[in-house]
Amino acid sequence: MDEQVESAAGFAGLGLRAELLRALTNLGYEEPTPIQQAAIPSLVSGRDLVGQAATGTGKTAAFALPVLQTFTEGKRDAGPAALILVPTRELAEQVSQAVHRYGRDLGVRVLPVYGGQPIGRQLQALQRGVDVVVGTPGRVLDHIERKTLRLGDVRTVVLDEADEMLDMGFAEDIEAILDETPTERQTVLFSATMPPRIDSIARRHLRDPERITMGRAVATPGEVPLVRQSAYIVARAHKSAALGRILDVEAPTSAIVFCRTREEVDSVTETLNGRGYRAEALHGGMSQDQRDRVMGRLRSGSTELLVATDVAARGLDVDQLTHVINFNVPVAPEAYVHRIGRVGRAGREGCAITLAEPREQRMLKAIERLTGQRITLEKLPTVTDLRARRLELTRAALQASLETDDLERFRVVLDSLTDEFDVENVALAAVKLLHEAAGGDTDEDEIPTPAPVSTSRGGQNRDNRPGAGGRDRRPSSRPLDSGVTRLFFGIGRRAGVRPQDLVGAITGETGLSAREIGAIQITDRFALVEVPEKATDMVIAAMQRSTIRGRRPTVRRERFVR
Structure with a gap:
């Protein structure tokens, strides 16, 4: 075994071929994640598998590497040997790129297939021949009906984010697609949650599957959890002001704010930009080119806040996210699980914050029951809290400047001022200028505490229950x-x-x-x-x-x- 392969010894123990081990080493992979450790041996052996895994656990490599394990060099069939179904075009692109990187040494031909992209380009690639198709159910079914995609040679089918696909109404499309594949195929199903309908698909289409459940790492008693979950009770009229104040106090490096509608996305984005943040909107009314540009700016760090709908953000995978903020409580508890799965990765602490109207508190309880984790109710930061936070940021900025070596050139200014003024007053004046340049003290009004809502049956809004x-x-x-x-x-x-x-x-x-x-x-x-x-x-x-x-x-x- 050469030196490159030895550095990926953790993956070598899973029985992966040398070309894949070299690719993993070049990508900086050292040890498999728990889900990769559990899933890869079973999949390499040819078994079907049902995996419950949250976003960020490494499941893409868990199914992509075994798919590539079976490919042979040289001439291959024109039709795909593997089909990976995903709920969104963003996830189709991400999975396609991952499969391409892992299979580079094998010369694997990968094609992402989704709506919003010119179909002519996809037709040309399918005519030339592909090995792996990664697509959304709607567009894959379109190609099947056009007879431009034939699945007779498929050996492996992967259903990634299966619960998301069902939530988006793709159940019948998935059934129709599976009917076009050989009965002796290997079938892999991954889902963040396992409602009965997912289990029903598994029983109908998988043969004696291996079942694994892999959530996020659970903190041991006394440890700080990787995802800090909290909620603020806010009246609807004050939500935008509350969001701005929470962001000022939290000071996230990079965050996603989830909204229910595109109108709400646009309104919140405008409010945040008016507050001085670099916020970008992402929703279904945007073209694919617009969405790609927004995601590029978020990943490069030129945008710090992404305001998005659930549908637009499905499948997004941004490593540097520190905060997920729910502008409203998700209608379905499972959606909450998907959202918070985007933070707290690779040992970094993440934060999930929810703004709940008084009548939505019972929905928070439903989320707690599903996740088995407590969501801490916090008090909104007061104007005094906000002023203290801004002073702390000023102090931190000064400390960072004092720790650099590039101060000597300003000594002439200090010397000329201290001839006339006390050095302490000079320092205070400099602090004041820095503080005001960063926004200064706020003159905002206090956000009122909402009145409690009656929990009697007559006061409940039944249409707001999950699944309505x-x-x-x-x-x-x-x-x-x-x-x-x-x-x-x-x-x-x-x-x-x-x-x-x-x-x-x-x-x-x-x-x-x-x-x-x-x-x-x-x-x-x-x-x-x-x-x-x-x-x-x-x-x-x-x-x-x-x-x-x-x-x-x-x-x-x-x-x-x-």
């Missing part, structure tokens, strides 16, 4: 509320359409949350769905490019017959 977005919601006989439009979908019960299919398709493609979708009526041949008036054109455009249960229906405003 997927239930069968019948329209009432009342006229449409102002600000709401009813859309016609040319697909109905005969095609097997259910309310959750419509909700999943709309939320997955537009960035709207389930609670923003109103009443749903499904007939044999069509469906009617209420959506916010201001989002109507965006929803129609997105749905006309999408498939529901493998079909692309007509979508338009409902035409009323009087």
